[in-house]
Amino acid sequence: MSLAADPAPATPLLRVRELTKHYPIREGIFQRVAGHVRAVDGVSFDIMRGETLGLVGESGCGKTTLGRCVAGLQSVTAGSVEFGDTGNIDTLDPVQYRAFRRNCQMVFQDSFASLNPRHLVIDLVGRPLRVYREASGDALTERVVELLEQVGMGRQHLYRYPHQFSGGQRQRISIARALALNPELIVLDEPTSALDVSVQAQILNLLSDLQRDRSLAYLFITHDLSVVRHMADRLVVMYLGRISEQGPTETVFDNPQHPYTRALMDAKPDIEADPDVPIRGLEGTVPDPARPPRGCRFHTRCPVVTPNCGWEIDDVARWLDDTGDVLAGLSGVERRSDFNGRFTFETDAEAARLEDALRSEATPPPMRAALDRLERQGASVDIVFREVGEVPLTQRGPRHEAACVLDPTLIQDRP
Amino acid sequence: MLDAPRNAPVAEVNNLKVYFQAKRGRVHAVDGVSFEIRNGETLGLVGETGCGKSVTGRAFLRLLPVPPGILAGGNVTFRGADGESHDLLTLSDAKIRAIRGDRIAMIFQDPGKALNPTMTVGQQVSEVFLQHRSKELLERAGLASASGPIQRHARQSERIFDGLLLKLPGYRRHRQKLQSALNAMVCEALAATQVPNPAKLIDRYPHELSGGMRQRVMIAQALACNPDLLIADEPTTALDVTVEARILELISELQTARGTSVLYISHDLSLVRRICDRTAVMYAGRIVEIGPSGDIFRDPRHPYTRGLLAAIPTQAAPRGGLAAIKGSVPELIDPPEACRFAGRCPFATDACHAHDPELASVVGEHSVACFIHYPPPSGTRPSFDRETA
Numbered sequence: 171m172s173l174a175a176d177p178a179p180a181t182p183l184l185r186v187r188e189l190t191k192h193y194p195i196r197e198g199i200f201q202r203v204a205g206h207v208r209a210v211d212g213v214s215f216d217i218m219r220g221e222t223l224g225l226v227g228e229s230g231c232g233k234t235t236l237g238r239c240v241a242g243l244q245s246v247t248a249g250s251v252e253f254g255d256t257g258n259i260d261t262l263d264p265v266q267y268r269a270f271r272r273n274c275q276m277v278f279q280d281s282f283a284s285l286n287p288r289h290l291v292i293d294l295v296g297r298p299l300r301v302y303r304e305a306s307g308d309a310l311t312e313r314v315v316e317l318l319e320q321v322g323m324g325r326q327h328l329y330r331y332p333h334q335f336s337g338g339q340r341q342r343i344s345i346a347r348a349l350a351l352n353p354e355l356i357v358l359d360e361p362t363s364a365l366d367v368s369v370q371a372q373i374l375n376l377l378s379d380l381q382r383d384r385s386l387a388y389l390f391i392t393h394d395l396s397v398v399r400h401m402a403d404r405l406v407v408m409y410l411g412r413i414s415e416q417g418p419t420e421t422v423f424d425n426p427q428h429p430y431t432r433a434l435m436d437a438k439p440d441i442e443a444d445p446d447v448p449i450r451g452l453e454g455t456v457p458d459p460a461r462p463p464r465g466c467r468f469h470t471r472c473p474v475v476t477p478n479c480g481w482e483i484d485d486v487a488r489w490l491d492d493t494g495d496v497l498a499g500l501s502g503v504e505r506r507s508d509f510n511g512r513f514t515f516e517t518d519a520e521a522a523r524l525e526d527a528l529r530s531e532a533t534p535p536p537m538r539a540a541l542d543r544l545e546r547q548g549a550s551v552d553i554v555f556r557e558v559g560e561v562p563l564t565q566r567g568p569r570h571e572a573a574c575v576l577d578p579t580l581i582q583d584r585p
Numbered sequence: 586m587l588d589a590p591r592n593a594p595v596a597e598v599n600n601l602k603v604y605f606q607a608k609r610g611r612v613h614a615v616d617g618v619s620f621e622i623r624n625g626e627t628l629g630l631v632g633e634t635g636c637g638k639s640v641t642g643r644a645f646l647r648l649l650p651v652p653p654g655i656l657a658g659g660n661v662t663f664r665g666a667d668g669e670s671h672d673l674l675t676l677s678d679a680k681i682r683a684i685r686g687d688r689i690a691m692i693f694q695d696p697g698k699a700l701n702p703t704m705t706v707g708q709q710v711s712e713v714f715l716q717h718r719s720k721e722l723l724e725r726a727g728l729a730s731a732s733g734p735i736q737r738h739a740r741q742s743e744r745i746f747d748g749l750l751l752k753l754p755g756y757r758r759h760r761q762k763l764q765s766a767l768n769a770m771v772c773e774a775l776a777a778t779q780v781p782n783p784a785k786l787i788d789r790y791p792h793e794l795s796g797g798m799r800q801r802v803m804i805a806q807a808l809a810c811n812p813d814l815l816i817a818d819e820p821t822t823a824l825d826v827t828v829e830a831r832i833l834e835l836i837s838e839l840q841t842a843r844g845t846s847v848l849y850i851s852h853d854l855s856l857v858r859r860i861c862d863r864t865a866v867m868y869a870g871r872i873v874e875i876g877p878s879g880d881i882f883r884d885p886r887h888p889y890t891r892g893l894l895a896a897i898p899t900q901a902a903p904r905g906g907l908a909a910i911k912g913s914v915p916e917l918i919d920p921p922e923a924c925r926f927a928g929r930c931p932f933a934t935d936a937c938h939a940h941d942p943e944l945a946s947v948v949g950e951h952s953v954a955c956f957i958h959y960p961p962p963s964g965t966r967p968s969f970d971r972e973t974a
Contacts, residue, residue, distance in 0.1 A: 228825040336913050337634075366633035366852060371896035371909035378905030393826065396855075400898030400907070423900075437830035441855040441897045445882070449859060451830030455795045491782070 181255065182216035183355055183387050184240065184274075189213045189249035191235050195460060207460045209235040211411035212249070217355065220385040224402025224419065226392060226434070230456055232411040234359055237391045241276040241357045242267075253355075272302060275348035279360035281340035285332040291318070291343055292328045298350040317346040321376060338369035345376065355387045362397060374401060395438055399423055404569075407431050410459055410467040413563060417570030427572035430468045457488070464508050465558040466575060477540035478575045480558040483511035485537060490527060509555040521549045528553070593664055594621035595814050595846045596645065596689075601659035603640050603649060610918040611655070614640045616870035618659075619944070622814065627840065627847040629861030629878065631854060633893075635914055637870040642816045642850045645673060646685050663689065665813050687717040690807035692836075694819040696799035700791040706802050707787030710771045713809045715741045718770070726766035728759055735759045774809040775802070778835060797828035804835065811843055818850045833860055854893060858882045863950075866890050869925035870917055872944060876951030886953040888930045888969075924956070932957065936964030 190213075192206035210232040217223045227233045238244040240251055242259055250258040253270050262270060278284035285294055295314045299305045305313045315325050321342040332340055341361060348356050358377070362370040374397065380386060392398050398405060398419070405422045407415040407430065415428040426432045436450040454471045457463055463470050465480010470488060472479065483505055499520035504512040515521040525546045527533060543554035563571040603615040615637040622628050630638045643649050644661055661673040665688045673681065673689075693699035701709055714722055719739040723729050728739075734747045734756060743751075751760050768787060775783035778801040791799055800820060807815060817836065821829035837860060840847055851857050857864055858878055865875040866887065874887040885891045895908035902908075912929040924930070927937040940961050942954045957967050 228827065338913065367854070367893060368633065368896045368910040369913070371898070371907035374898060375905050375907050375909055382905065395826075396898050399900055400902065400904065420900075433827055438826040439855065439859075440899060441858065441882075441894065442899055442901070445859050445878075449830045449833060451832075451834060452827040453831070455797060455828075 180218065183219045183221075183254060184217040184389075185250075185252040186216070186236075186240065187214050187250045187252070189236065189239060189251060190247045191232070191239055191244065192247045205460050208411050208462055209459060210239065211462070213408070213411075213413055214249075215406055215413070215416060217387050217389060219354065219387055220381070221404065222381065222388040222390050222402045224390045224392065224398035224405045225408065226395060226398050226405065227408035228393065228434075228456060230410075230459065231408045232459075233391045233408050236408070237276070237357045237359050237389060240389060241274055242271060243276065268302075272298075272351045273353050274355045274357065275351070275353040276357040276359065277341070277344045277348050277361050279363055281337060281344050281364070282332070284344060285340060287332055290329050290331060294332070294343060295346045295350060298347060302351060304351070313350075314346075317350055318343075320349065320380070321346045322372075336369075337365050338372060341365065341373055342376070345373075345380070349380065349384075352384070353386070355389065357389045357391070359391045360393070361390075363392065363394065370397070377401070395434060396440055407434070410456065410462050412467060412560075413571075413573065414468060415570075415572040415574075416563070417567065417572075421567060421570050425567070425570075427566040427570070428468075428574045429472050429474050429576070431572075433471075433473070464560075466561040466573065474576060475534070475536045476575060477536045477556065478558055479536070479540075480561070481537050481540040481555045482508045483553060483555070484508070485555075486511075486513070486524075486528070486553060489533060489537065490524070507557075509557045510553070512550050512552050514550040516549065518549050521546050521551050524551050594623045595664055596848075597621045597662045597664075598641070598644075599660050599662065601641065601644060601661060602657035603637070603644060604655040604657045606653045606655060607918065613870050613917045613920055615644070616917075616920070618867070618870070618872055620865055620872060620875060622846050622848055623863075625840075625844050625846055626862040627837075627849055627860060629857035629864040630848060630850045630867060631852060631857050631864060631893075632867035633852060633914065635869075635917075636867040638850045638867050639818055641867070642691070642818050642848060645689055645814070645816050645848070646691055647673060647676075647681050648691075663814065683717070686713055686807075686812075687810045688812055689814045689816065690810070690812040691816040691818065692800075692803055692807050692820045695823050696796065696803045697791070697823070699803060700799060702791055704790075705787065706775075706789050706791065706794070707768065707771050710774055710802065710806050710809060711767045712741070713774075713806055714767060714770050715739060717810050722763065722766055722770065725770070726759075726762045728763060731759055735763065739763060770809075774805045777808065777839065778802075778805045780805075795828075796824050797832065800824060800828075800832055801835070804832070804839070808839055808843070808845070812845060815840070815845050815847045816850070817847055819852070821856075822852075836860075854882075854897060866893070869914055869920070871925055871954065873926065873955070874951075874953045875944065876949075880948065880951045884951075886947055886951070886958060887926075887955050888932055888957070889926050892929075924954075930967075932967040932969060934961075934965045934967045936961035937967055939964060 189210055191210040192208050194203045195205045195207060197204040213236060225233045239246050246260060252258055253274060256262060256266050259270055292314050295317055296310050299310055299313055318324055318327060323342055362373050365373060381388060390398060390401050402419045405417060405419045406413055409430050415422060415431045422431060426435060433452050439449060452471050457470055463480060464482045469475050469479035499516045500513060501516050502514045513524060525544065528544055540556045542556050543552060545552045561573045561575055563573045566572050599619050601615055601618045605612040605614055618641055632638045656674055662670050663673050664670040723731065723739050728735055734750045737743050737747055738751060738760065750756055771787060772783045775786055780786055780798065780801050821832050824832060849861055861878050863876065864878045864881045865872050868889050874881060874890050885894055892910040896910060898907055910929055915925060915928055922941050923939060924937045924942050927933040936956055942956050944952045944954045945959050946952045947958050957969060960966050
């Protein structure tokens with residue numbers, strides 16, 4: 171197991187450094203770029219040979235985009251993905267790129283969408299072999315049968331179409347196709363979330379057996395914590411395009427250091443856990459990834475938020491929009507920076523109402539504490555928050571990192 | 586909750602059979618299902634894809650497509666708060682319309698599909714009130730004795746010239762009054778589901794809302810008339826875990842406050858264990874095990890239930906060593922007289938392939954349909970000690 175500490179770590183199979191993927195938002199008839207959705211925003215991690223790295227997070231946190239970038243299915247905006255001892259996969263020459271594509275395969279969530287409904291199983295599984303001129307004719311058939319047998323299917327399935335199989339069998343076909351070229355890394359994008367538990371168990375067992383036999387590395391993307399706890403050696407927890415915590419699976423589960431990881435665990439307890447402990451959810455929704463919150467991106471929903479978590483002008487709108495009509499009569503917002511802005515209202519009374527709301531209990535105490543300046547001049551209110559940079563990942567234990575300000579060395583004036 | 590007085594159950598399903606006509610024969614989607622939902626309890630209905638749990642749930646509201654569906658037998662009896670009991674499968678269309686959404690409501694799996702994309706949230710929630718609470722609505726608007734067109738407008742049953750009449754100044758004022766009373770009722774219903782700023786939400790369209798928010802709108806719609814029975818068909822499957830937990834909290838809060846009984850349909854065992862008082866496990870159109878949740882999860886008696894629980898990945902199970910159930914669900918086209926699980930069961934004997942087990946009580950209310958717990962009519966009896974496969 172990779173948990174064993176070794177003094178001179180081997181070179182990783184895959185190195186991801188500061189990977190960033192932004193999707194442009196286009197508007198108007200000229201399709202002018204109006205902003206960017208920051209799907210993945212500066213993510214770094216390694217995958218060792220033969221190891222399973224679990225990637226968890228809610229929908230929209232960028233985990234699928236990250237998987238597609240790693241598999242080379244999506245160009246990256248910035249940062250690098252380095253595979254083996256070759257360089258960044260974006261700058262490989264065609265020969266090296268072909269070698270990379272052989273060595274890194276992908277299994278998708280929806281096996282209906284990822285298997286061509288007009289192709290027979292022999293074409294689907296044999297396609298990679300044909301493309302890379304590995305086999306043809308009878309040899310190809312034999313190779314495909316061999317692959318099907320490895321995933322628990324057989325010769326009788328060769329000449330059938332995908333719709334003739336159940337969801338579990340289709341996922342087996344996808345896995346056989348991914349195995350065809352003997353890859354070193356397989357990106358598994360929610361491979362079992364469309365399956366029933368009894369079938370999920372079959373597929374997870376199959377994946378574990380294949381990994382043991384072939385010393386495969388997996389990037390296992392899922393939202394299911396019990397699956398990832400069972401499968402992964404190491405865990406990366408993502409929120410809104412950034413890593414909030416990473417470390418060896420057991421360490422993270424036993425001692426989660428980020429409030430978001432803790433929230434995920436409280437929301438979905440194990441079947442083994444005490445059924446009388448109530449499940450707890452999170453308030454609010456995931457903020458817009460086109461304008462991710464400053465500081466810690468989780469601060470808008472965090473149950474243990476502090477004044478140092480990056481309160482900003484947008485939070486005034488986020489909080490007060492939901493509490494009655496404090497922002498009624500707002501005529502303009504002048505933003506000097508993300509932390510400094512002026513709200514202008516139509517009348518003095520409306521401005522006074524915002525000022526009062528920001529000083530009252532309606533505003534969360536950490537947000538009030540983060541206010542450096544709150545001044546009303548006639549119909550406008552000046553608001554200045556404490557400036558806070560991105561919260562970096564900090565060491566929490568051996569190979570265990572979390573991006574949270576709740577750490578004695580980082581925080582001075584915790585209320 | 587289990588100690589609550591056991592008065593008459595709010596609904597009883599008796600030997601329900603729903604078949605679907607396919608080219609190759611009749612698919613026995615639900616084949617002789619019987620259970621009761623007690624007053625104020627949450628009954629969990631768990632099973633894998635295609636086991637008939639959703640069809641059973643939809644039978645309560647007669648939302649089954651007939652044809653190709655065939656209601657082949659059995660009945661679903663509903664006893665409302667008024668004490669009257671109805672057989673939901675044979676009730677007239679007008680009467681079932683009066684019950685649907687008023688006395689029995691449903692929350693669907695995918696709020697994105699269950700809400701109408703062309704109507705605002707306010708319009709959709711107000712439909713419930715217009716259909717079932719028009720009298721109360723007119724009273725709140727102070728229009729209890731208003732004339733015909735307004736009355737009909739409040740019931741959503743306008744006649745051909747009512748549209749024109751309602752544009753006349755006198756009627757228009759009444760209509761505006763009605764609309765503001767309606768908005769107030771909708772806001773109250775939405776506020777009960779803890780949505781921030783319901784007044785703003787009313788004018789939004791479903792696509793503008795997040796998944797959790799849409800599900801809240803659907804819950805508001807379902808609970809608007811304080812139903813006696815709520816059918817929740819996988820209400821949180823499409824949601825993220827953190828949102829799922831909030832929605833579950835909300836459903837159980839509203840349930841406790843209003844005394845609604847809930848039929849909770851789900852494939853997620855760990856969830857059902859937490860929120861349901863009793864659990865019924867379905868397999869291939871049959872209930873194989875039913876009983877108090879505590880008993881079922883502490884001491885599962887049916888090999889299928891045991892298999893399902895063992896298949897959930899846990900920390901303790903060695904990697905690659907999950908106890909998967911072999912094979913897949915059998916085709917349900919004209920199934921033979923045998924235990925449906927016999928083909929996949931590690932303990933099956935010849936008796937299991939020749940006879941059909943029936944639900945029988947093992948301990949108290951915990952019932953199982955398996956020959957391990959009572960002797961089959963003939964042949965060898967299976968037991969947990971011997972494994973055949």
